[in-house]
Amino acid sequence: MGKSKKDLKFASIVSQDNAPAGEYIMPHTAPLYLSSTYIYESPEKAQEVFKGKEKAYIYSRWSHPNAELVERKIEQMETIDSKDLKCRALLFSSGMAAISALFQSIIKPGDSLIVQGNIYGTSVDHINHLAQQFDLKVYYEDFKKTDKIEAILKRDKKIKLIYTETPSNPTINCYDLKALSTLAHTYKTRIAVDNTFASPYLQRPLNYGVDFVIHSSTKYLNGHGTGLSGLLVGRDVAFMDKDAWTIRKLHGSICSPFDAWLLNLGMKTLSLRMQQHCANALAVAKWLQAHKAISKVNYLGLESHPDHALAKKQMKGYGGVLSFEMKKGYKAGEKLMKHLKFCKLTASLGTTDTLIQHPGSMSHYFVPKEQREKFGITDGLVRLSVGIEDVQDIIDDLDQALNH
Numbered sequence: 204m205g206k207s208k209k210d211l212k213f214a215s216i217v218s219q220d221n222a223p224a225g226e227y228i229m230p231h232t233a234p235l236y237l238s239s240t241y242i243y244e245s246p247e248k249a250q251e252v253f254k255g256k257e258k259a260y261i262y263s264r265w266s267h268p269n270a271e272l273v274e275r276k277i278e279q280m281e282t283i284d285s286k287d288l289k290c291r292a293l294l295f296s297s298g299m300a301a302i303s304a305l306f307q308s309i310i311k312p313g314d315s316l317i318v319q320g321n322i323y324g325t326s327v328d329h330i331n332h333l334a335q336q337f338d339l340k341v342y343y344e345d346f347k348k349t350d351k352i353e354a355i356l357k358r359d360k361k362i363k364l365i366y367t368e369t370p371s372n373p374t375i376n377c378y379d380l381k382a383l384s385t386l387a388h389t390y391k392t393r394i395a396v397d398n399t400f401a402s403p404y405l406q407r408p409l410n411y412g413v414d415f416v417i418h419s420s421t422k423y424l425n426g427h428g429t430g431l432s433g434l435l436v437g438r439d440v441a442f443m444d445k446d447a448w449t450i451r452k453l454h455g456s457i458c459s460p461f462d463a464w465l466l467n468l469g470m471k472t473l474s475l476r477m478q479q480h481c482a483n484a485l486a487v488a489k490w491l492q493a494h495k496a497i498s499k500v501n502y503l504g505l506e507s508h509p510d511h512a513l514a515k516k517q518m519k520g521y522g523g524v525l526s527f528e529m530k531k532g533y534k535a536g537e538k539l540m541k542h543l544k545f546c547k548l549t550a551s552l553g554t555t556d557t558l559i560q561h562p563g564s565m566s567h568y569f570v571p572k573e574q575r576e577k578f579g580i581t582d583g584l585v586r587l588s589v590g591i592e593d594v595q596d597i598i599d600d601l602d603q604a605l606n607h
C-alpha cells in the first residue's frame with residue numbers, strides 16, 4: 204500500500220511530477236515535451252512496447268513527440284503533389300547528422316560514390332573522411348555532364364549512391380533531378396539530393412524519382428536561426444524504418460525536443476517567407492547585375508542564368524540565395540563585407556535577415572583548393588542569403604558598401 208500524497212516528505216514532493224490527471228488540457232499549439240523517458244501503466248505493456256508489438260514512446264533518443272510532429276508534416280509536404288507518393292522522414296540534430304546517417308546506413312567498405320563537385324563544404328569534408336576510413340572510391344563530377352556519369356556507372360559496379368545538391372551551394376546551379384534519377388535507376392543504384400536551398404516549398408524531389416531528400420532544416424525550414432536540425436526523407440519506407448532509424452537510435456543523433464519545437468514553429472510561416480525571399484533575391488540579383496563592380500551574378504531567377512529554364516521547370520521559385528563575383532577579385536569582396544552595416548557577416552543562410560559570407564575562406568574552406576577552383580568556387584565569389592526585410596534597405600546597404 205503506497206503512502207497517500209498527504210504523508211510524503213518534503214524531498215519526495217519536490218522530486219516527483221504529478222500530472223494533472225483528469226483535468227481538461229488541450230493546448231492550442233504543440234507543447235514542448237521535455238522528457239527523456241515515458242512511463243507505462245504495467246510491466247506487460249512495457250514488454251509489448253519494447254518488443255515492438257505496441258506503439259508508444261520509449262526513450263527520447265529513439266523518438267519523441269516533438270520530432271514526430273515535424274516528421275509527419277514533412278512527409279505530407281514532400282508528397283503533396285501525388286497520392287501515389289510515399290515516404291518516411293526522420294529528424295536529426297543537424298543537417299550533417301542526417302547526411303551522415305544516410306551514408307552510414309548505405310555504405311560498406313570498398314564501395315564507390317558519385318558526388319557532385321560543387322556542394323556544401325562540410326559535406327565534401329565528411330565524404331572525404333568516410334572515403335579514408337572505409338576505403339571508398341569517390342568520383343567528384345560536374346553533374347551537367349551526364350554522359351560522364353553514365354560512363355562511370357557502366358564501368359564501376361560498386362556505385363552505391365549518386366549524391367547531388369540543387370540549387371548548389373554556393374555556385375547556384377540547378378541540376379536535372381529527373382535525368383539523374385533515371386540514370387541512377389537504370390544502373391540499379393540510388394540517388395540522394397540535398398534540398399536545403401529550395402526547401403520543400405520550392406522543390407519536391409520525390410516527384411522526379413529521387414530516393415532520398417536531405418534538408419539542413421537549420422536553414423529555411425527553421426527560418427530564424429534559432430536552432431540546429433536536419434531531415435532525411437526516404438522513398439523506401441521499410442529502409443527508413445529499419446536501417447536509417449536504427450542508425451539514428453544507436454548514434455543518438457535525434458534532434459532535441461526544444462530544437463524540434465522551434466523548427467515546427469518556424470515552419471508555420473515557410474510559404475510566406477519563401478515567397479518574400481524569392482522576390483527580394485530577384486530584385487537584389489538584378490541590381491547587382493547592373494553594378495559596375497560586379498562581373499557575374501549567379502541567381503536562377505535571372506533569365507541570363509544558363510540553368511534558368513531547368514529551374515523554371517523543376518522549381519516553384521528560384522530561392523533566396525545568390526552568389527556573385529567581384530571584378531577586382533577577393534580583396535574587393537573583403538572590402539565590401541567590411542563596410543556592410545545592415546547585412547550580417549556570418550556563415551549560415553535561410554534566416555529572415557540578410558546574411559553575407561565568403562565561401563573560399565568560410566563555408567567551403569575545408570574543400571581542397573583545387574576542387575574549389577575546378578567546380579567554380581573561386582576566391583572572388585561572395586554568397587548572399589537575401590532576407591525578407593524591406594528590399595530597399597538591403598540594396599542601400601550593398602550600394603554604400605560597394606561605393607567605399
Ligand SMILES: Cc1ncc(COP(=O)(O)O)c(C=O)c1O
Pocket residue numbers: 297298299300323325326368372397399400418419420421431432433551
Ligand atoms: C546545403 C547544405 N547542406 C547541409 C548543411 C549542413 O547542415 P547543418 O549545419 O544543419 O548541419 C548545410 C549547412 O550550411 C548546407 O548549406
